[in-house]
Amino acid sequence: MATYHIYVDWHVPGYQARVHLSTCPFCNEGKGIHPHARYQYGRWYGPFATFQQAYEVAQQLGRYRRRCKHCKPA
Numbered sequence: 404m405a406t407y408h409i410y411v412d413w414h415v416p417g418y419q420a421r422v423h424l425s426t427c428p429f430c431n432e433g434k435g436i437h438p439h440a441r442y443q444y445g446r447w448y449g450p451f452a453t454f455q456q457a458y459e460v461a462q463q464l465g466r467y468r469r470r471c472k473h474c475k476p477a
């Protein structure tokens with residue numbers, strides 16, 4: 404069963420928290436596409452069991468909460 408992860412991008416002004424599915428290629432089980440530079444560009448949080456749980460944490464992390472357009476978690 405897929406889990407949910409949050410990525411907070413630090414190089415976007417007024418950073419945003421984005422929710423991904425663990426199966427998303429951009430998420431890659433929370434490792435991301437920059438495994439050696441993850442803390443330089445942002446941070447992953449998770450895994451979370453449900454989208455609701457991940458979304459609630461995302462609300463606490465940043466002003467902008469978004470679903471990934473690629474994996475469309477729900």
Ligand SMILES: [Zn+2]
Nearest residue numbers: 423427471474
């Ligand atoms: Zn995604």
